[in-house]
Amino acid sequence: MRPQDRVVLLGGTLIEREQVEGYWESPLTLAVDFPVSFRNLGWSGDTVWCESRGMFDPPAAGYARMLEQIQQINPTLILLGYGNSEAFDGPEKLDAFREQYRKLLADLAGPKRRFVLLSPTYMEASSVPGIDRQSTAAHAQRYNANIDLYAAVIQELARDGAASWIDLRPAFSASAGSTPLTDNGITLNAQGYWVTGRYLSLALAGRQLSIEQLPPPPITTVSGREPGENASVREQLRSVIRDKNELLFHRWRPQNFTYLFGFRKHEQGNNAVEIPQFDPIVTELESKIQSMKPQ
Template identity: 40%
Template sequence: MFVSALLSATLIVPAADAAKPFEFKDGDRIVWLGNTLVEREQRYGYWETALLAANADKTITVRNLGWSGDTVFGDARAGFDNAAKGYERMVSLALELKPTVIFVSFGTNEAFEGKDGLPKFEKGLEKLLDSLKPANARIVLFSPREFLPSPSLPDPKTANANLALYRDVIKTVSEKRGLRFADLFDAKRSPAGSLTDNGIHLTEIGYRETASLFLSALGIDSPTASREKLEPLRRAVVAKNEQFFNKWRPQNETYLFGFRRHEQGKNAKEIAEFDPFIAKAEDEITKLRKGLK
């Protein structure tokens, strides 16, 4: 079954009840912000597929804006510009997509700064959430995952202690703002197997085997359809993600939008030509999702 396969003056707002399932609505548009964990998920689509299958009676679209190595400050997105440009890019595109739900998944990279970096991280997370307010979206804050032992890395005990501190900050912020906190931290609950390629980054098997944990963090039961029945939906999700990635992160974006746009900037108009391919993939996702009801 798929369940085993995917496996001060501050106003204190009552925390969202983590025991209750996060409620998705028909027509929800999810924008997913995060680091490597989020960006790599779009390659495999197991988590997104599980989410769609668990809400087969609803039309839900997902736009993955993950960026490997990124932080709440948008550092990795800056390219040849300063970090402020990367942050501006992250927020502006997220708002442009008009989300009704925003998944926020940061903290892994920031945790390398240890305890000393906690105040900076908390301030950055608060700023990001304030910047996303114009969307008026329901927000889920995901914790980072702890590292697993790996022959290629030192003992992860110290790193995991730091990650736990950052997880706790995310939880505190979610409670203060009344947002959903989705805890992905405890990797020990994961099934055995080659979940990561280095103790940190999930492999395809890792995403497949932790999909049920992803849903559990949202309070959602895993779908009961078999892996084989869900495979066409997953392939459609991956195809959609690829087309959307090509649109918002074209390989030659420096020439299209960056400091060399004077050379090929006129071709930027072709970016809109990805839209029909994205729409076609969404139509396929809708057809396959309806077949699961």
């Protein structure tokens, strides 16, 4: 990352749920001694075709809206997290995935804009719901084989496009047999974001923070005393980051989108004028985030 970077996080569930946890953004914020801003545009279940973003419209409309949002934010750095949903399609759709991801990167390109491509994450067999553990293990093994195929394509695209590449899969090998990283085998839980956040801070900030920020949830130390002052400050910072992310979510993806901007805007579209009122509140919280960083 560089001073004054405007970072957009773009992708599916992996990206969207990070705005609720904040275990990526908080260490990245703390790892640099200059101001950086973050905008999370993740959408659950999304693909490189923007199939989830279409809502009541075709995917192409969601794709166009996403590009318009990128143009408005004008990021200097875009971090993309795709592949988990697409991997369910198996090897048969690998070439189509490659071509569409390449098109997405071309459409997102801008003057001096940089890209970071994340690998998709593995399925954690032990966390997959089900009684038949042998069956779920076999299912996870097949899915993870697909993940490796899709990750290889993403790494290839990063290399061809002079983008950065961050492989999150080793986090699952390092944590095997310990605390689960997912809620259901695929969706990262707080621990999963905390662990993978350390990979991101090392790759994007050039250093990895020491484990002073205790793993989630905040716990009492072995001695029975409360965590130290730094841990408390970091947790307060993460709380403000989460508040900022919630406001941003309502800014770009309001719950009543259909009435404000969609096919029913003729009924209540006049209320869309209120949406930009989120902006000064977000700006205020971002200033607070910067002021909370240890000097």
